[in-house]
Structure formats: C-alpha cells, structure tokens
Amino acid sequence: MATPLPPIPISGPPLAELRDQTARLAEAARETTSSGRARKIRAHQKILLGAVASYPVQMAELDNATAQAAYKTWQKLAAAFLRQLAEPHGALCTIVAHHDEAYPHLHALIVPTEPAMRAKALHPGYAERLAEEARGCAAGLSPTEAARNGRRAWGKAMRAIQDQYHAEVGAPCGHSRLLVGRARLKRGEILALRAVHDARDEAVLARDQAVLARDRAERDRGVIVAAAKKQGFADGYESGWRVAEAAVADDLNELHLDLSEANKQVAILHEAWTESERGRTALEETVAELRGEIAGLRTPHEEADLAFRYGYGQ
Incomplete structure (x- = not known):
C-alpha cells in the first residue's frame, strides 16, 4: 500500500517494547557446543517466529454491524490460536492487526526466551522434523533416511496445525476449507x-x-x-x-x-x-x-x- 496505516495492537507487548526485549535477549543468548562449552549464538540464527492469519472477507464488505461482529469473533479466535504457538514455551508474543490491505489479517511476532533463543523449536513443522531426525539417528538410521523421515514428519505436523486451525477458528466462524485431499487441483x-x-x-x-x-x-x-x-x-x-x-x-x-x-x-x-x-x-x-x-x-x-x-x- 502506498500509505500504510499503523498496525492495530491486539495483545502482547507493544512493538517497540518487543523490539527492545528481543535485543536484550539476543545479547545475552548462549548456546552449548558439543564439547559442553557455552558461547554466543551465531549471528545468522533465527530468533523470531512470524505467523499470519487472514480473514477471508474483504475490508470493503465489513460495512455493517453484523459483518463487523463476525470479524471480531474471528479475530478473537485467531489471536487465541496464535498465542498457543508461544505460551507452552514461555515465549514473548505480540499480535497486531492490519486493515490497510484488501483483506484484514493478523500478524503474530513470537520471540523465544530460552537461553539459546531457537525460534525453530517454536515452529510446529521444524520442531517435529528435528525431533524425528534425532530419533532416526539415535536408532541407527543413515543421515539420508533420517532426513527423509524428518520431511515426512514436517508434512504431518503442518497438516495437523491446519486441521487444528480449521477446527478452532475456521469452522466456528462458518468458513469452508477448500482444495484439500490427496490429489492437488491443477x-x-x-x-x-x-x-x-x-x-x-x-x-x-x-x-x-x-x-x-x-x-x-x-x-x-x-x-x-x-x-x-x-x-x-x-x-x-x-x-x-x-x-x-x-x-x-x-x-x-x-x-x-x-x-x-x-x-x-x-x-x-x-x-x-x-x-x-x-x-x-x-x-x-x-x-x-x-x-x-x-x-x-x-x-x-x-x-x-x-x-x-x-x-x-x-
């Protein structure tokens, strides 16, 4: 958008405060090497998990009380769903809304607070993939086989999170879930x-x-x-x-x-x-x-x- 509007706070620390807390945590973050020595995390390590939830009705159609009430219901359910990605890990989570594009949507910014600040551990797909690869290596599988199982675990975890979103957010709001199944549409x-x-x-x-x-x-x-x-x-x-x-x-x-x-x-x-x-x-x-x-x-x-x-x- 040529003139974007400021984000609308929904929950969590304000963006400026989240930025400052993230900087302090990153400065103090440490990871443990295979030899047991603690060192600063690498500069390219991912320390932020982002998630977006989009409402399937255009802003132009939210022009009456009924449509606004339906949107507010979705916003509340979607924000609660996004917070579930952070709360089990004690991570910081700020959620804001954007109303300056065709479709209203929420952004979740999630920052890990554990010492090594591994954002991948908060991602359902990455977390399951890494866990499955570790299990495969411990069981004596080759790196190739362990990686293959990890990719499959990623797919299962991502389908599961989509199923969960539809059950907790989409279905209660009367939203359909299209284009799913074994085959993919052309x-x-x-x-x-x-x-x-x-x-x-x-x-x-x-x-x-x-x-x-x-x-x-x-x-x-x-x-x-x-x-x-x-x-x-x-x-x-x-x-x-x-x-x-x-x-x-x-x-x-x-x-x-x-x-x-x-x-x-x-x-x-x-x-x-x-x-x-x-x-x-x-x-x-x-x-x-x-x-x-x-x-x-x-x-x-x-x-x-x-x-x-x-x-x-x-």
Whole structure:
C-alpha cells in the first residue's frame, strides 16, 4: 500500500517494547557446543517466529454491524490460536492487526526466551522434523533416511496445525476449507474455482450496494414529504402544503423509479449469486470426478512415489 496505516495492537507487548526485549535477549543468548562449552549464538540464527492469519472477507464488505461482529469473533479466535504457538514455551508474543490491505489479517511476532533463543523449536513443522531426525539417528538410521523421515514428519505436523486451525477458528466462524485431499487441483481448475468465488463475491457486494441505494431512496422520500408538510403548516394554509407537495412531486416520482430499479437489481444479483453457487457446486463435483479418474490411472508404485514426493497420505 502506498500509505500504510499503523498496525492495530491486539495483545502482547507493544512493538517497540518487543523490539527492545528481543535485543536484550539476543545479547545475552548462549548456546552449548558439543564439547559442553557455552558461547554466543551465531549471528545468522533465527530468533523470531512470524505467523499470519487472514480473514477471508474483504475490508470493503465489513460495512455493517453484523459483518463487523463476525470479524471480531474471528479475530478473537485467531489471536487465541496464535498465542498457543508461544505460551507452552514461555515465549514473548505480540499480535497486531492490519486493515490497510484488501483483506484484514493478523500478524503474530513470537520471540523465544530460552537461553539459546531457537525460534525453530517454536515452529510446529521444524520442531517435529528435528525431533524425528534425532530419533532416526539415535536408532541407527543413515543421515539420508533420517532426513527423509524428518520431511515426512514436517508434512504431518503442518497438516495437523491446519486441521487444528480449521477446527478452532475456521469452522466456528462458518468458513469452508477448500482444495484439500490427496490429489492437488491443477492450475486451470484452481483458476476456474477462484473465478466462480470472485463472481459470487462481486454479486453479493453489488446486491448489498443496491439495497443501500434502495434504503437511501426510501429515506430521501420521507425527508421530502416531511419538509413539504412542515412548510405547508408553517405558512398556516392548507393550500401551502399542497403547493409544496406539488413542487416535489417530480423528485418523489424519480425516487420511486430509483427504488423500483434498485429492487430489480437486488433480484437480478440474488439470482446471479444463486447461479454462481450452482456453478461452484458443479465445478467441485467435476473436480472430484477427475480426481477419481486420475487416481484410477495410477499404478500402486506411481501412487507411492507421488505420496513420497509430495508428502501426503502419511
């Protein structure tokens, strides 16, 4: 964004304080060598874990109390989920929100406080990968085999954290989880599905704008009628009100036409949204059928090879 807005604090120390605490911890951090000697941590060691959670509704659509309340519910659940990455380790955790991009989102900045400040130990994927590699080496596996098992453990851990996020944050907020499963959608399928979703979102937004236009027309009509009556009574003549009403008759007729057109647009856009939903369902059914056909063409050896290369099915 050309003119970014300041981040909005959600929880944890302020950013300036977190920066200062991180600098002090890094200065005092020490790691233990294989010979048992303590030394300063390396300059390139990772000492910060960052995480982002994005809300799947555009900022432009958060223009009413209902949408704002839904967003606040998601924000509370997502912040609690992000804090779980830090709390078991006693790490510092600052969470801020950004509202200056298309979609609102949260940033979590997590700093380890243990003596060696190993940020990788806070990362679910890295932590499981390193633990699995250590177990493999202790069991006498070759470095290659231990590394292979570590990569598989990484995949399992990352899928598990995604499952946990959906269960604790996405599902309670009514958010769908798409494009998951053994097979991966091709780029063309993803773009087609995205186009359907974008068309649906645009139809919903346009429908809401038409409803707002209709409501404004209703309010304007009421204001004009009230002003006409007030002027007529202020003059003290019955005819004064009739003259004033006649003077605004054209405006009232125009507003009625605007209201009628807005109602038509609402009906058309609602039908477009319904049609886009049908299209999305049909596309997902087609994708499911294609996945089944593709899976049927693979030999067990090919399926096992793909599972190893892409880390699924483990």
